[in-house]
């Protein structure tokens with residue numbers, strides 16, 4: 041059978057290796073891993089690697105993905121990592137064992153629903169440590185809410201507290217920030233008169249503390265997506281050695297549909313592009329260009345495509361076309377050739393969401 045393009049190849053063995061490696065490294069500090077599958081739109085083959093690689097929870101921001109994972113036979117506890125919508129609480133209780141929460145009104149609704157379904161639903165209450173996305177800013181209010189959940193809500197189990205950093209506010213999970221989180225947890229434990237099962241100290245960015253060996257002792261749960269799927273961010277942005285992990289789990293292949301010498305500066309009166317923007321163009325004279333049959337609709341942002349072959353430059357894209365400068369390429373590109381790219385996290389989210397993209401497991 042002929043291969044269809046654009047084609048996203050996913051190396052399942054390398055993915056499973058990454059899961060197992062991160063689980064092992066975290067495990068040596070007594071930390072469990074919630075495997076976050078949303079980066080690959082919860083593809084069940086991806087979720088299965090998180091399961092088989094040893095993640096303690098399968099986690100997603102989307103209930104549809106959790107439902108798919110359950111239907112695929114994954115038995116691990118399921119964690120909803122976006123605070124639930126009030127409108128979805130019945131599905132949250134039906135599908136997820138645990139959810140992250142930051143509104144008592146929602147937790148009360150979860151309790152009522154859990155009572156109805158005859159279940160105990162577990163919650164992790166979120167603290168905002170400065171990233172300014174979800175979580176309690178007022179830590180006294182947070183402690184009050186935890187105590188209320190503990191004492192008043194029959195079908196909710198307060199499993200622990202957690203935080204998220206490095207998503208909106210670009211805050212780094214320093215030792216200090218995580219120490220502060222542990223302190224908040226210990227204050228809550230005093231009020232409850234018991235230990236919390238989990239203190240969840242963030243996502244991939246918190247792996248820096250694991251790699252450095254300075255993660256506060258009581259942090260015992262991390263929710264990891266990118267650091268397993270791609271393992272690139274900590275390497276590229278912070279210079280961490282990620283060589284124990286594969287960075288080639290995902291690879292994108294696209295087909296060349298035109299190769300021509302053209303001017304590098306558009307000819308005529310410049311107005312707006314297909315997205316209403318007016319980009320600037322550098323005039324480098326006549327250049328050899330290849331046109332690929334994929335565009336922003338498939339992957340989002342062309343600047344996140346990283347060509348594997350040297351001497352190739354991604355110039356830009358419209359919805360369905362990507363324009364590549366191949367003037368200095370080593371190879372003589374021809375129509376029908378296949379060009380390969382490494383890709384970034386956001387690119388994977390788009391690609392796995394797009395029905396034009398052929399997903400292949402290798």
Ligand SMILES: *Cc1c(COP(=O)(O)O)cnc(C)c1O
Nearest residue numbers: 076121204243244263264265266
């Ligand atoms: C997306 C998300 C994660 C995983 O983030 P990565 O940086 O991909 O590891 C963890 N926790 C929450 C709450 C998230 O939304």
